[in-house]
Amino acid sequence: MNKTLILALTIAFSSFASANETSSVDLTTSVEGLKTVAVETSFEAYDVDQDGLISLDEALTNEALSVAFTTLDIDQDGDLSEDEFSNFSE
Ligand SMILES: [Ca+2]
Numbered sequence: 001m002n003k004t005l006i007l008a009l010t011i012a013f014s015s016f017a018s019a020n021e022t023s024s025v026d027l028t029t030s031v032e033g034l035k036t037v038a039v040e041t042s043f044e045a046y047d048v049d050q051d052g053l054i055s056l057d058e059a060l061t062n063e064a065l066s067v068a069f070t071t072l073d074i075d076q077d078g079d080l081s082e083d084e085f086s087n088f089s090e
């Protein structure tokens with residue numbers, strides 16, 4: 001029973017992790033909306049290893065950010081720069 005749950009979670013995570021390769025067109029419009037909201041969230045708060053980029057692992061600490069991650073990652077390098085992160089607001 002637990003195995004089924006783990007499998008389901010694994011599949012869910014895999015599809016999330018590969019979202020970079022798939023279309024995120026639907027999310028593009030929501031980024032436009034986010035841009036109008038003042039960004040008060042701290043880039044440094046998410047950049048745990050302080051390498052100047054927010055990785056997907058770091059983004060996973062915030063549900064809203066992890067959902068928006070692939071949309072915010074405009075150059076699709078798998079990390080959010082401070083510029084890319086500036087489009088995010090909780
Ligand atoms: Ca980092």
Ligand SMILES: [Ca+2]
Pocket residue numbers: 073074075076077078079080081084
């Ligand atoms: Ca990026």
